[in-house]
Amino acid sequence: MKKFSRRMVGEEVGGRFATPENVAEYRARRLSCRVLLEIGCGIGGQTIAFARHCKKVIAVDIDPKMVRFAKLNCKRRGIKNVEFFVADGTDEEFVNRVMHRNRIGIEYVFCDPSRPPSEDERSVSSMSPSPQEILSAYHWVKGIAIEAPPQLTPERIPFECEKEYISLDGQLNRLTLYFGEVVMCESSGVMINDEVKRVEGSPTDPDSWNYVDTLEKFAYEPDPAVVQSRLLPPKFSIYRIDRKRILITSPHPLESPYFKNSYEVVDFVRGSEMNELIRKVNEILIKEGAGKAVLRGNVNQKDYWNIRNRIEHGLKNGETFHVFIKGDSAIVMRVLD
Structure with missing residues (x-):
């Protein structure tokens, strides 16, 4: 499956886990706001989409190589409204720094935590930073969205949030957990093909x-x-x-x-x-x-x-x-x- 319409710098290194362009565009539209903080930007696939739908994006990744790739990918597309940082997005020093500079401005936080490449069974506990750390560090923003393994079913997610499952061309692709004012329902399914279809409601027991x-x-x-x-x-x-x-x-x-x-x-x-x-x-x-x-x-x-x-x-x-x-x-x- 081709993830990007144009080649991304660093695709051979970080492309495996990069968000496909169509999925990134959908999530960026949903999280459109004035200022968004993205934790775990990787090579910048989701960052580019956010930059097109937000007035400003603050993108951070703990890996300097990924930040370098993301900067280059934004530059090649003429994107100038992204501020990059190399840091742990939940580190107290970074949180205080970004809160001091942008507390009034930041509306939403999006985080794509790191996970092991493979596990016998996917779990919330293997996500780093954990959802609890993200929610605690950025409790003052209006809305938070956290990517999680789509193998997790609603009953295995121990949080009060919206669980949004996304398929791309008929294959399960992403799970996003929404908190705060961005919550629209308890559970939702988004089907992205030539068009986008969405269903929502309360999950039922299989x-x-x-x-x-x-x-x-x-x-x-x-x-x-x-x-x-x-x-x-x-x-x-x-x-x-x-x-x-x-x-x-x-x-x-x-x-x-x-x-x-x-x-x-x-x-x-x-x-x-x-x-x-x-x-x-x-x-x-x-x-x-x-x-x-x-x-x-x-x-x-x-x-x-x-x-x-x-x-x-x-x-x-x-x-x-x-x-x-x-x-x-x-x-x-x-x-x-």
């Missing part, structure tokens, strides 16, 4: 959702931002593929901003072993005139292309189908526009 055992004629893949924010409407009938994947199913066509993919269920087949399952799926795809098959479900990554190439064997020009693997069975579905 154990209370309406799960069904039968897949009807039509199936719909909900956007992960809606699933993670726990905002699926209770009226939906939910068919579980595996621990991570669910489908909304209905005997009739549905339309909803919650969906990222829509399908017509073609067949449900079983196989005593994988080779039999692959053969049956391939026969169905050829019969249906498929041109391409995307393999979904709990498939070992090292086996993915071997299985996909075999189920696509002999396919010619035609429609795209998705094949969901569910244990010893497969669901073959035609992709609808």
Whole structure:
């Protein structure tokens, strides 16, 4: 996924964790104000967006290399309303300095804390600085926004705040925690594609959702931002593929901003072993005139292309189908526009 429309200096070093341009633009519009303090600016992807929507941005990072990259990226884009600092954004000396100089002016604080590159399970406790440190240091501002790992579901976030989950092109991308006057609701899901869609409300317990055992004629893949924010409407009938994947199913066509993919269920087949399952799926795809098959479900990554190439064997020009693997069975579905 291309994160920036123009190359960023330092992208090869800090680009992995940099905020994609479309996401940065959305958050900058939401946090538009006169003066904003950004803690953990990195190479400046979010900084540039903030600078376009705020009169002034104060950007700080503990890594001087990142600040140097961010300065260069702003300069190359003609941005002159950002003041940079190399510091720990919650250090008492820095907080007193910025408070003394800008207490009247700073309205919002945005922080992207550092986190381990990988963990067995994402946790608020691994964020540095912690949300508690940020809230305590900048208790005097009107609003605070803190980026958190999007793997955290609402019930695992021990703060009274808005939890906003963002997907980009159908993939879960960011979680932002909002405090103070920037809070709009308890939980929200934002879907960024060619346009921006937003849903909001109070999260529900997934154990209370309406799960069904039968897949009807039509199936719909909900956007992960809606699933993670726990905002699926209770009226939906939910068919579980595996621990991570669910489908909304209905005997009739549905339309909803919650969906990222829509399908017509073609067949449900079983196989005593994988080779039999692959053969049956391939026969169905050829019969249906498929041109391409995307393999979904709990498939070992090292086996993915071997299985996909075999189920696509002999396919010619035609429609795209998705094949969901569910244990010893497969669901073959035609992709609808």
